[in-house]
Amino acid sequence: MIGEGTGVLFNSLAYAVFLPAVFILYWVLPHKARWPLLLAASYYFYMSWNAAYVVLIAATTLVSYGCALLLEKTDNVRKKKRYVGTALFLSLGILFVFKYYNFTASLLEGIHEAIRIPRLDVLLPVGISFYTFQTLSYVIDVYRGRTRAERNLGVYATFVSFFPQLVAGPIERSSNLLPQITSEKRFDYASATYGIRLILWGLYKKMVIADNLAVFVDRVFENVQHYQGYSFVLAAFFFSIQIYCDFSGYSDIARGSAKLLGIDLMENFRSPYFSSSIREFWSRWHISLSTWFRDYVYIPLGGNRKGRFRTILNNLITFLVSGLWHGANVTYLVWGGIHGAGQVVENLTGLDRKGRKKSRLRRIIGIPVVFVFVTLAWVFFRAKSFPDAVYVLTHLFTDLEILHPGAYFYNGMNMIFLNWELFFQNLALYILPLAVYDGCSLKTDVPAWIGQRGPLVRYGYIVLLVAVILVYGYVGQSTFVYFQF
Amino acid sequence: MWKLVLRVVVAAVLILGVIVGVNYFVDASQVITSRGQEQMAELVLAGHTVAVPENYNERVYQMALVERMKDIPETIVLGASRGMYLGKEITGYDTLFNHCVSGACIEDYYAVPQLYREKFGKYPGRVILEISPWVLNEFNPEIRWLEVFSWRSALEKLYAALNGRKPDIKESAGETDPFNSDGQPFYSRENPWFSLPYFQYNCYVISQKGLDAFRGNTARISTDPDEAAELPDGSVRNPASQENPNPRRLAQVLAETGAVTFEYAHRMTRVGEKESAALEALIRELQEHGTEVILFLAPFSPTQCGYSFDQDLNPGFRAAEAYLRDLAGKNGLRLIGGYDSRNFGLTDEQYIDYSHPDKSAVKAVWESSNPSF
Known part of the structure; x- marks a missing residue:
């Protein structure tokens, strides 16, 4: 607490x-x-x-x-x-x-x-x-x-x-x-308006995406024994989006606020769910923390300079400490351990190696694989206890009949009071704009790009975000997930 | 820098303007304007049966009624939804008006008498108080009495005059109060003009009704028995599907299982001190002004009574009835009814749900003057 x-x-x-x-x-x-x-x-x-x-x-x-x-x-x-x-x-x-x-x-x-x-x-x-x-x-x-x-x-x-x-x-x-x-x-007007655009995008991610998805996520993870099957799949998927939007939304507001004061804070997230390897994920997720662990834990331990075994060990130690940094609970340790193990496997198999020839195919396959891996690991991060996390992961596909999959999806959605209309609303309002924005962010600085466009795009962006936040934003009091760490 | 500040200020004013404008012009729950309720009051007082506009605020409607009354009725009924059938037809009182409002708690009972006192300088000659057990529940989390400013002002005046203090605004309803789990106040202090949640709700209504949402909910005269309506004596007509016995209605009554949890009734084990003191103060005031007070206790369905009384899942019900009988005896009040329907020979078929007797059941209870408990 x-x-x-x-x-x-x-x-x-x-x-x-x-x-x-x-x-x-x-x-x-x-x-x-x-x-x-x-x-x-x-x-x-x-x-x-x-x-x-x-x-x-x-x-x-x-x-x-x-x-x-x-x-x-x-x-x-x-x-x-x-x-x-x-x-x-x-x-x-x-x-x-x-x-x-x-x-x-x-x-x-x-x-x-x-x-x-x-x-x-x-x-x-x-x-x-x-x-x-x-x-x-x-x-x-x-x-x-x-x-x-x-x-x-x-x-x-x-x-x-x-x-x-x-x-x-x-x-x-x-x-x-x-x-x-x-x-x-x-005072630099362009820099300040850049900050405002960042703040608005952060608020959208926090209030519209994260807080609205939290309603479904909390319902499931607070009482896992009451749920099963597809409701766990949805809850895990939604939490994956929620935690990203919650935390990166905070970072965007933080960076935007600092920018208004003429101060540049470091970028903390760089489209992490577009990563095609665990290693890449950690170069895009919570960058300020992962580079901290790299510089002050991993490298002092010897990094990758002392042979394969020590590299593996150093990797695991770094991720376990990172897990523990997030919270005093076994679930965080396990979460860190899973990521550490994932990176070790990548390292041993060469999956994280950079190479231009393989890059396109690797990305096409790698992005969804890494997303699923990260999402499953998040279950340990979100679950109230280790047995809860195990329960969720071992009941992801209960009641799924291959020949009649309809009931599996229907029951799962029904359990968390989600209907198709809401599901598509979530998709259209939350997931798609996020994917488009993050996809564009891979190639360009989106707020800066918008700032260079004409008034229609600049003001349209602001009006649209303000309108969506006002109409769909969660307006109850909700704190940020990472405040507890 | 000032250019940016100016633009932000203009944007903030525009945003606020949109919020206030939508909240005012749509006002889907009719908490800002009272257009729909005023229309209803005029039509009802003109002797019509009025179809209920969507989402109207019952407390605003009651105020609109009293404001428009030319003469004070001889008899009025105060209470909650379980007393809404008590009209001329059942009681036999000719000049009667039923002022029951949904979710009434003890504070609500003070509003209408105060409105009459302000308008006519006196109370009606007879007041029937429909009292559900949770009215006397110290854990009752009901907040509707707080929502309408002028309703709340009226009841607070009389309450303060009779109890020496304004009614308490509960910040929580006990140790395991689910409403308070996030540290938020127990009730909404939102101003509906500026409320963002209300703005969001109004936008939702616009998305459902289009531009019609801006035209408000118009009250109209109704002769269609399939729709809910307010009758000229203030009592209600439910849609035919609820009003008359049918298998679906019965299935709903039988589907209710366990303790009554409405208004935290399951947590009630005794009569609340503040609640009973407030009730006694009101009765004393009415009696001192020559008003006859009748207590009416609407019974629960036989199936529900099996849970609440036989299995003792709602111990507070028995305590409340014993208290009310004692109160009636000491103050010379007529008490009609009781919470156990089996004492009146009622059946589940005569119920709309576990707690709402239908018109025939209410009539039967009213006509049995002194049931044994």
């Missing part, structure tokens, strides 16, 4: 007031006053979730800030290791206490019934995994000499807490974000 309070959600009226207010103030104020404004706005944004947990982000900020300064002051390797170790220990320690302590306690208790460990009654501070990893990468980069330590605590605190990406990423590198916070900027 994440921290109490609903906070200023991107898909709320509060944010529709908050963002324009920050935007106007930001550009009205002189350059020197801008980062303090961003810092104040970011802390207000974070405190709207749970004011008490501001202590944690402040502590993480201070620890990483101090350690980075100390790291830069000394050339003594032993001291450097001590400083970086301290930063890792304290930052990961806070993360462990709030996210993994109870999980570890229950695992240890499972070893022997005599073991009894008291539990902590704490709520998971929103975004803790994101900002912890962001500060860790900063300290490690300073340790490696790849970036300079920031002297100004306020600027550094703004880097850690920058509100558009605070609670669910992208996990920014200091080399990208820190200079942008202090650099002098002039």
Whole structure:
């Protein structure tokens, strides 16, 4: 469970007031006053979730800030290791206490019934995994000499807490974000409208696609024993779309919001469901996290430089840690393990190798195969427990009669209160526009392309998205899935 | 920068304008305008049987009626859907008007008397209170009394005057309140003018009805027994398929199994303190002003009684009836009916569903003055 309070959600009226207010103030104020404004706005944004947990982000900020300064002051390797170790220990320690302590306690208790460990009654501070990893990468980069330590605590605190990406990423590198916070900027109309187009597309993905599909998904996964067959297939498929739209929608709004302030955040998703291998999928999905694990876990473990066996092992370790990063639950570990195993198999069979001759055929076959693989793995990610996930996967085709498949489809849809009209509405409103947009994104930057077109296309895009969001958007309160990580 | 701000502001105003415009001109649930209800009230008071326009708001309709009445009726009926058949024909009272509204809870009982007091300076001479057990249920999650501002204002005035405080607005209905599971308030505080969910519903109605959606739901005189209608005495006529005994209706009655869960009745084990105090305060007020009060208890179907009473799946029903009988005895009220239909010799064939007796059943209950329980 994440921290109490609903906070200023991107898909709320509060944010529709908050963002324009920050935007106007930001550009009205002189350059020197801008980062303090961003810092104040970011802390207000974070405190709207749970004011008490501001202590944690402040502590993480201070620890990483101090350690980075100390790291830069000394050339003594032993001291450097001590400083970086301290930063890792304290930052990961806070993360462990709030996210993994109870999980570890229950695992240890499972070893022997005599073991009894008291539990902590704490709520998971929103975004803790994101900002912890962001500060860790900063300290490690300073340790490696790849970036300079920031002297100004306020600027550094703004880097850690920058509100558009605070609670669910992208996990920014200091080399990208820190200079942008202090650099002098002039308002750029084209850049700002690009941001608005991104925000609208993000809202469409979140409110229209993800939240409406969540209704069907939640119905099934909250009570798996009540369902079977095709309803599981639909729920898994819908969740695959939901999680992508939920998370990438958040990232788009985050990037769009930052763009309004003249700041470029890294791209976090690049049409991941058009991947023809698991490896490619991870180069397109949650890019800021996958590159983080590549740079700070996989490569330090030896990457692919120490032989085939170590490559396999490093791959598996990286994906298991990635799974655990998402949550303190066996289901996330399994999910990570499945992806790790998938990549190992690809690696061993050479399926992930690049090659121009085979590329078209491989893509035609690979894209649906990878999508099905990823979708089945998502079942572990979404299920409430490991037995639930196994139940879903082992009941995907119950009641399917090859000679009379109609009943299988009809019953499955009926169980989740889905009829053909709704099914095609989902397809037309959600899946097709998403596929077209993502397909186009493979070749071009869609918001930028729209910005270069005539007024009919530019305004048409905005009017159409606003209209669809207003008419079909889910308007109940819904948080983002990745806020819990 | 200001150019962009200006454009965003213009867009925001346009969007708001579209939302408000659609909500006002379509107003599919008639929560902003009262056109349909006003037409209905005029026709009913002119002595017509009026076909019910789609989605009309019963509380707005009641207000429109009282507002247009020239004389105060001698007898009125207050209650919920289970009391809607109580009309002139059944009770024998000539100047009677039935003001029952669906989903009535104790707060609703205060609205119509207050409207009469404001309009005529007095209460009607006789008030029949149809009281279902869940009216006295402390977990009753019903919120319809809150939805119409002027209805709520009227009932709050009288409620506050008689109870020393305004009625509580429940934020939850107990520990396992499903409405509150996402941390949302228990009821909608949405303003229908600006409400996005209401806008979406209105758009859905437009998609179904086309431009007709903007023409509103017109009330009209009806002689067709196959359609639902409001009768000139405020009582109702259900469509013939529901009004008269038939196998399909019976199948529905028999299909109901287990405890009554409507208005969280299954969680009711006793009479709520606040609810009973509010009921007693209202009765006291009416009696002090010379109004005769009659309590009417509509029975549940025999099949349902098997679950609710024999299997004791709704213990609150027995407690509510015992309380009401005691209240009637202490205050010299006439009590007609009871919750167990078997005491009146009713059959499942006389029911529309598990809780709604048909007209013949209501007549039979009314005519049996003092059933044994």
